[in-house]
Amino acid sequence: MSRREQLGQVLRFALVGVVNTGTFYALYLLMHAWMPYFAAYTAAFVLAMVGSFFMNTYFTYRTRPTWKKFLLFPLTNVTNYVVQSAGLYALVSWAGLDTRIAPLVAALAAIPFTFLLSRRILVPGAARDAGPEPARSGPSRL
Template structure:
């Protein structure tokens, strides 16, 4: 249970960093394009950062090409929850389109946590215990053949 709580706290920290990255990109892009295009580009950029932060810091597992390929698939649900939320908040609730992405992101947090854990820690507790030593990921920093890292 203690390890699970630590994961949730780390996930929250990564989420805060990721949200800041997303929101900063969104605000930089928003003056030059429609709000939804700015939102989509910012979302993709922050998703790549989220993969690496969650792999190394939250779940303390190795990044692999397979996980990298699957991670966006899990975020499709996150994207849909946020997109519907954004549209509803701006169109139906009349919320400012500079604030609505943050509100929509909060609603998507539980979905993102559960889906990212399923993808990044396949096999549950045993796989997690095998991948994580006392100081972090076991082995040679995840440099197996399907690793995202390069030699």
């Protein structure tokens, strides 16, 4: 994969993140009007994650969705949460960053991790393509 293609994936991933965040928030506000806030939050989170799966599958990575990918995709959200939480703690506790700014910085720092994991889950052979070419023995297959 060329650098241009990789950059395109990163930009599409960022765009999906912006759209997904807006979708989540709109769903939350809509559902919160008629259900308790935590139920609205949870429902909006799940619906936004399903939407994120399909947007990333079709738009970001241009691959086909499968049940296996769908079931593995929540790992990207867990990774995002862990990286953001650790980053938030480090930025506030160790770096002394303002608690109003630190979550935004931590979220930005989590993007590469989330991108790489989502790519690995959604794109067949992505891990193989990212590393050095494996040594081949015998005739190559096309």
